[in-house]
Amino acid sequence: MADHPDTRVNAPEWSVSELSAALRRTVEDAYGHVRVRGEISGYRGPHSSGHAYFSLKDQSARLDAVIWKGTFARLRLRPEEGLEVVATGRLTTYPGKSGYQIVIEALEFAGAGAIMAMLEERKLRLQAEGLFDPARKKKLPYLPRVIGVVTSPTGAVIRDILHRLADRFPRDVVVWPVRVQGETSAAEVAAAIRGFNALAEGGPVPRPDVIVVARGGGSLEDLLGFSEEVVVRAAAESAIPLVSAVGHETDVTLIDFAADLRAPTPTAAAELVVPVRSDLIAQVEGLGARLSAAPVRLQERRRAELRALSRLLPTAETLLQAPRQRLDGAADRLPRALAANALAHRLRLAAAVRKLSPEVVRGRMARAGDRIAALGGRLAQGLSVGTARRRDRFAAHAGRFDMAGRAQRAAYGTSRRMLADLSRRAGRAMEDMLRAERRRLASLAQLLDALSYHGVLARGFALVRDAEGQAVRAAAAVAPGAALEIEFADGRVAVRAGDGEGSPPRGEVPARRTRKRAAKAGGAGAAEPTLFDR
Structure with missing residues (x-):
C-alpha cells in the first residue's frame, strides 16, 4: 500500500x-x-607549505596522516618511505x-628491527651512489701536524683522545664542539666536517691534517x-682524511663506511692517527747507529778485498x-x-852486375835501333x-762551307x-712617344704652376712656419716668444712671436730658391717642391 503524500518523517x-562537524566531534571525543x-x-617530502602528508598502512588497512609545519620542525625522527614507526597524535x-x-605529534621507531631496516635501505642507496667506494678513501698522514676532532667538548671522549695523544705523540688538536645526540646532532656534525675542510692554509685557525669524528657508546x-x-655525504666529500670513531667496536653507523678509516673506539682512533714517539726515537737512534757503523764496515770490507786482490797480482820479476x-x-x-842478410844482398848485387855487362847493353841497343828504323818507315x-x-776531308768540308756561306x-741580306x-x-x-711625353710634361708643368703656393706668395701673401719647419695655420697655435720663420715670394725671414710687451727681435735669413726650374744637362727637369718643403 503506497504512502500518502502528507505522511511526515520524525x-x-x-x-x-x-553532519561532518558532528562526526568530527564524535571521532575526536x-x-x-x-x-x-x-x-x-x-x-614525498614536505609540501611547499611546510606540512607533510602521507599514509600509515599495515597488511589490510590504510590511515591518512598529516604533520603540521611547526610539529615537523621539532620531530626527532623524520618520516621516510617504507619506515615502520609508531605515530602519536589525535x-x-x-x-x-x-x-x-x-x-x-611525535614519531618513533617501531622497535630495533625498523631501525635496522631503515639503515639497511639507506646504506644500499648511498652505496649505489658510490659513497662507500674504497677507491675514494684517502691514506692518513704518517705524522699529522694538526688533528681536528669533532665531538662533544664536555664528554669523556675528548679527554681520552687528548690523554692518548699525549702518551703517544703530542700534537696540536683543534676541537669542533658539537652535540653527539639529539635532533640537531647530525646537522652539527656535518657542518663541523665541512667547516674543517673550509679552513684556509696558514689562517688564524690551523687547517687539520686529519679529522676524527668521535662519540662514546x-x-x-x-x-x-x-x-x-x-x-x-659530508664525510664522503671531505678532502681531509677522516677517521670514524663512533661507539664501541660492536657499534656500526653509516659514517663508518664513508670514512677513510674506522676506529673501534675513540681511544683507538688516537692511536691510529699518530705513531708512538718513543718508538720513533728508538728507531731513529738505531738507524743513526747503523748509519755511523756502515761506513766503517764498508771501509774494512774494501780494505780486505784490496789485500786479497793484491796477493793475486804478479810481481815485477814475474812480469819481466x-x-x-x-x-x-x-x-x-x-x-x-x-x-x-848481407850474403843475400851480395848475391842480388852480383846478379845485377851480370845483367849490366857491355855485351848485353850493345845487344839491347842494336835491337832497339832495328825497332826504331822499322817504326820510322811505318x-x-x-x-x-x-x-x-x-x-x-778538307776539300769536302770546303765545298760544304762554300754552300753554307x-x-x-x-x-744576312734579308x-x-x-x-x-x-x-x-x-x-x-x-x-x-717623345712628342706625347713633351705634351704631358708641359701639361703637368702648367698644373704645377697653377697649384703651387708660390703663386699665392707672389700676390703678397706669406707662409709662417714654426721652429721645426711645420706650417702654422692658426694664431692660437703660436706661443709667446716662439721662434718662427716667414716665407715671402723672394725669401724667408726669422722672427719671434711677441709676448705683449714689445716687438720681438727679428733677423733676416738669406733668401733661398724654392723652385728649381732650370733643366740640368741630360735631364728632363726637376720636380716642383710641395707646400711643406723647406
Whole structure:
C-alpha cells in the first residue's frame, strides 16, 4: 500500500556540514589521543607549505596522516618511505573528502628491527651512489701536524683522545664542539666536517691534517645521528682524511663506511692517527747507529778485498821473465841473421852486375835501333796516307762551307733589310712617344704652376712656419716668444712671436730658391717642391 503524500518523517534533517562537524566531534571525543603502529607510505617530502602528508598502512588497512609545519620542525625522527614507526597524535576527520586522518605529534621507531631496516635501505642507496667506494678513501698522514676532532667538548671522549695523544705523540688538536645526540646532532656534525675542510692554509685557525669524528657508546637510537644522510655525504666529500670513531667496536653507523678509516673506539682512533714517539726515537737512534757503523764496515770490507786482490797480482820479476827471455833469444839470433842478410844482398848485387855487362847493353841497343828504323818507315808511310785522307776531308768540308756561306749571305741580306725597316719604324715611334711625353710634361708643368703656393706668395701673401719647419695655420697655435720663420715670394725671414710687451727681435735669413726650374744637362727637369718643403 503506497504512502500518502502528507505522511511526515520524525527523523531530523542534517546538512552536510552539520553532519561532518558532528562526526568530527564524535571521532575526536572518542579517539582524542592515540598511538598507531604502521609503515609510512606515499611520503614525498614536505609540501611547499611546510606540512607533510602521507599514509600509515599495515597488511589490510590504510590511515591518512598529516604533520603540521611547526610539529615537523621539532620531530626527532623524520618520516621516510617504507619506515615502520609508531605515530602519536589525535584522530580527526577531513570534511573535504569525507575521510578521517591522524594529526601526528611525535614519531618513533617501531622497535630495533625498523631501525635496522631503515639503515639497511639507506646504506644500499648511498652505496649505489658510490659513497662507500674504497677507491675514494684517502691514506692518513704518517705524522699529522694538526688533528681536528669533532665531538662533544664536555664528554669523556675528548679527554681520552687528548690523554692518548699525549702518551703517544703530542700534537696540536683543534676541537669542533658539537652535540653527539639529539635532533640537531647530525646537522652539527656535518657542518663541523665541512667547516674543517673550509679552513684556509696558514689562517688564524690551523687547517687539520686529519679529522676524527668521535662519540662514546650508546644505544642504536642514540647513534642514529651518525647514520644520517647529511653526515655520510659530508664525510664522503671531505678532502681531509677522516677517521670514524663512533661507539664501541660492536657499534656500526653509516659514517663508518664513508670514512677513510674506522676506529673501534675513540681511544683507538688516537692511536691510529699518530705513531708512538718513543718508538720513533728508538728507531731513529738505531738507524743513526747503523748509519755511523756502515761506513766503517764498508771501509774494512774494501780494505780486505784490496789485500786479497793484491796477493793475486804478479810481481815485477814475474812480469819481466818472458820478455827478458825473448830478448836473450833475439840477441843470440842477431849475428847469424845479419850475416845471412848481407850474403843475400851480395848475391842480388852480383846478379845485377851480370845483367849490366857491355855485351848485353850493345845487344839491347842494336835491337832497339832495328825497332826504331822499322817504326820510322811505318811512320812516313802513315803520315803520307793520313795527309791524303785529311786533304780529301778538307776539300769536302770546303765545298760544304762554300754552300753554307752563300746561304748565310742571303740570310744576312734579308735580315739587314728587315733591320733597316724596323729601325725606321722605331725612329718614328720614338719621335711620336717623345712628342706625347713633351705634351704631358708641359701639361703637368702648367698644373704645377697653377697649384703651387708660390703663386699665392707672389700676390703678397706669406707662409709662417714654426721652429721645426711645420706650417702654422692658426694664431692660437703660436706661443709667446716662439721662434718662427716667414716665407715671402723672394725669401724667408726669422722672427719671434711677441709676448705683449714689445716687438720681438727679428733677423733676416738669406733668401733661398724654392723652385728649381732650370733643366740640368741630360735631364728632363726637376720636380716642383710641395707646400711643406723647406
